[in-house]
Amino acid sequence: MAERAAVEGGHALIGRGAALAAALLLPLASHAASLRYCDRPLDLTPTQQDRLFRWGGVVRQALAAAAAPVALVSRSGLDLQRFGLRYSHAGLALQASGNGPWSVRQLYFACDEGRPRLFDQGLSGFLLGIDEADVGYLSIVVLPPDAAEALAAAALDNRTALGLLHPRYSANAYAWGLDYQNCNQWVAELMAAAWGGAAGSRPDAQAWLRNADYLPTAVQVDSPWLRLAGWFVPYLHQLDHPAEARAAHRYEITMPASLETFVRQRYPAAERTEICHRGGRIVVHRGWSPVAEGCEPGPGDEVVLLD
């Protein structure tokens, strides 16, 4: 059974959406997203930057301690609790990256060019790119050596990595479709190339993922407002999803949670660590259970005080 993430109606973010609402009043409403996400400045205080860099230091230590060639890293974004999701964006941290140790190879929508591209980004940039400065979560999944070496080799092979990049981006891309691709779907298909030999072919990659019992995240969109919004928002698409899925308002999308579940089921020896920060504290939580909401330390968690 696919994981379920229910989309409840919209009432919590009305305030934060004020600027977006203004943008949507513009005639070219379809460009509102780029106004919000492509041109957003990083307006961080020195204290916030200090904490984010120190958070990066702890993450760097954890990756170095893992002594693996690659780790699946997932970053929190905006508050996705209404979807039952903590993480929204995944990439691969590569120890031997030519861009520096633990640089993250990932799919971003390149705003300047208006198309998706693969990027290498150092850990500091990956973490400072988070949407919420005062609280952040990062999940690290380290694979057993054989699986890790194969995945690192595929990720570092530019021809393989770029061969699986689709030219059209959709944030909610249907996981079993070929019309679009989101950031996490590229990671899933790269896993297929690494572990199933589906290099360069998205259809082959998806066929292998099906045979390997990969299950994307099932997002149930209960709110009629959100369903309506989906037709107007750029980079969200409906028609690539099967008609029965659209009728049921249930969309199968690759998310970090489904990637982690897949890795765990395929490689039970894989290890997961969550490293979050909030206020003047960093919490390191090891294991497959989620760190407590609000980055509250639990039994056995390591706490690093920043103040």
Add this chain to the structure above:
Amino acid sequence: MTLRRRSLLPSVALLALALSSAPGWADSFASSASSAASQSVGSSSTSIEKSSDSSSRNDDRKQVAAGDYEVVEMVALAERPGQLRLKLQPPGGAEGDRFYLYLPEATANSAGLVHGQRLKALERPYGLAFARADAAQAPFFLVVQDTWLNELPSKAVTL
């Protein structure tokens, strides 16, 4: 027209909500604007220099220690428009412990720095964080190792 706009507002707000809450959406965008350098961050190669010229700059940077310092000089330099050069020395410290800190004038003004100000240089994994001694260690300027700063931009993968 006004009434029509009012009637649209709830749905507009919900559209905004949808925009800001779609899974896989918000943080998968890269823009050259998103990695802009901050006024409160400087690189170790350009922000710190020993006041003595007895050794190379790289060696000098390694010698700047965390600890308490006093602003003994504030100078605007023509060759660095918009920047100030602070000469910092440990209270009662030897002249050899002095060093220069370069930072944006706006940052210095915002922090209320004045001649004679006591500062703390706080050791960090990324470099040094500078705070006023009376500011409960809230930093106003970070000196970050070049290797860390070089990690900020996204670099497109090409064949």
